[in-house]
Amino acid sequence: MAAQPRRLRIVTDSSRNPSAGRGSKDADPDMAILVERASAGERAAFDELVRLTYRDAFGLALRLTANTEDARDVVQDAYLRAYRSIGRFRGDARFSTWLYRIVANCASTTTTRRGRHRHEALPDGDAVLETRPESDPEVQAETAELRAELDEAIQALPSRLRAVVVLRDVYDLSHDAIAEELGITVSAAKVRLHRARRRLREQVFPLPGDDLHAI
Amino acid sequence: MPSDLTPANQLCVSVGEQLSASDDISLVVEANAAHMGQCLRCQAEVSSYRRMQRALKSLAAHPVDVHPQLEHQILGALDGVSRVGQRRGSAVAAATLGGLAAAASVIAIASRHRRIVRLAS
Numbered sequence: 655m656a657a658q659p660r661r662l663r664i665v666t667d668s669s670r671n672p673s674a675g676r677g678s679k680d681a682d683p684d685m686a687i688l689v690e691r692a693s694a695g696e697r698a699a700f701d702e703l704v705r706l707t708y709r710d711a712f713g714l715a716l717r718l719t720a721n722t723e724d725a726r727d728v729v730q731d732a733y734l735r736a737y738r739s740i741g742r743f744r745g746d747a748r749f750s751t752w753l754y755r756i757v758a759n760c761a762s763t764t765t766t767r768r769g770r771h772r773h774e775a776l777p778d779g780d781a782v783l784e785t786r787p788e789s790d791p792e793v794q795a796e797t798a799e800l801r802a803e804l805d806e807a808i809q810a811l812p813s814r815l816r817a818v819v820v821l822r823d824v825y826d827l828s829h830d831a832i833a834e835e836l837g838i839t840v841s842a843a844k845v846r847l848h849r850a851r852r853r854l855r856e857q858v859f860p861l862p863g864d865d866l867h868a869i
Numbered sequence: 870m871p872s873d874l875t876p877a878n879q880l881c882v883s884v885g886e887q888l889s890a891s892d893d894i895s896l897v898v899e900a901n902a903a904h905m906g907q908c909l910r911c912q913a914e915v916s917s918y919r920r921m922q923r924a925l926k927s928l929a930a931h932p933v934d935v936h937p938q939l940e941h942q943i944l945g946a947l948d949g950v951s952r953v954g955q956r957r958g959s960a961v962a963a964a965t966l967g968g969l970a971a972a973a974s975v976i977a978i979a980s981r982h983r984r985i986v987r988l989a990s
Contacts, residue, residue: 697951704943712939713932726939733943734950800924801931822892823925844890851921852889859917863881863910 689749692740700737707750708733711757717820718761720809728764732757754825758817758835765813800858807857811850818843819850880904884911888918 685706691699711732715725735756743752808816817836821827822843827835833843856864884904887897898905898915905911 697947701944701947704947705940708940708943709932709935710929712935713929716933717928722936726936726942729939730943730946734946737947737950798931800920801928804921804924805928805933819925823922824928826926826929848886848890851918852885855889855914855917855921858921861910861913861917863878 685749686745689740689743689745693743693745695741700740703749704733707753710750711753714754714757714820714825715761717805717808717824718758718813718817719765720813720816724761724764724768728757728760731764732760735760751827751831754821754827755831755835758821758827758832762817762836765817803858804854807854810857811853815846815850815853818846819854822847823851877904877908881908881911881914884908885914888914894918894922 685703688699688703688706692703708729712725712729715728715732716722719725719728732753736753743749808820811819818832821832821835822829829840829843829847833840836843838846880901881904884897884901887900888894891897894915901911905915
């Protein structure tokens with residue numbers, strides 16, 4: 655099992671190409687082949703999958719835990735779990751989606767175990783950010799500044815709300831998958847998502863009358 | 870929903886709730902078209918949610934800074950698991966060989982015993 659790692663184009667889940675590769679729903683055929691080889695027990699193929707995906711996995715873990723050290727532990731744990739269970743990966747989803755679910759599960763375990771609620775004491779509206787002119791928001795390019803504001807607002811959310819909005823709106827997991835990995839009902843996941851979105855919107859795009867809505 | 874709100878305010882609150890709950894903003898706009906056409910606040914809220922959704926989607930494509938040692942840490946942890954697995958595999962193989970050898974010995978002894986018994990009778 656000493657196959658040479660192959661040089662591959664880096665592909666993230668943001669490439670939403672519907673044409674699936676062989677054996678799994680990964681958009682990139684090279685990725686699908688790697689997944690097949692790793693599923694067959696080829697360690698070098700799994701290492702290559704790690705190299706291709708660990709940055710995204712760390713990004714997710716960091717957004718879920720809001721803590722760099724925890725995120726590193728979560729990612730390491732997630733890859734160990736993925737390595738042990740890659741043989742059972744059926745390829746009916748993208749590898750990255752499968753991995754995101756494992757990361758979400760590990761992060762949920764970590765945040766629950768550590769009971770980290772450092773951000774929950776932040777009062778609503780305490781860190782109100784700049785109100786933007788809404789001249790033509792449909793055509794405005796999303797700036798790095800906006801992403802940074804959103805990232806900051808996400809980190810300020812309570813962990814229960816943060817997890818669902820990150821998994822649904824950033825990483826595009828289904829409601830069912832989110833509920834399963836967080837150990838909650840689909841209804842609870844939807845309620846949390848609704849609250850998280852509202853808080854984010856009020857924080858990043860405050861509007862007159864937001865206090866009325868908060869009643 | 871507070872009862873002292875005007876009907877228009879109540880609609881605004883309702884639209885806000887629908888926007889934060891929905892995965893498809895255009896459905897909310899369609900469902901509340903009459904109110905949306907005349908309420909600037911709700912129009913602004915729709916725009917805000919659209920911008921927010923786009924920005925959230927774009928976050929995944931902009932990874933955060935990663936510690937340079939993380940890749941090595943992950944691969945190192947996998948090496949540890951692989952070594953344990955190989956040791957377990959070796960132990961299982963050794964146990965299997967030992968078991969086969971023991972079984973062969975028992976069979977040999979038993980057949981020798983049968984031959985002795987046959988000769989004696």
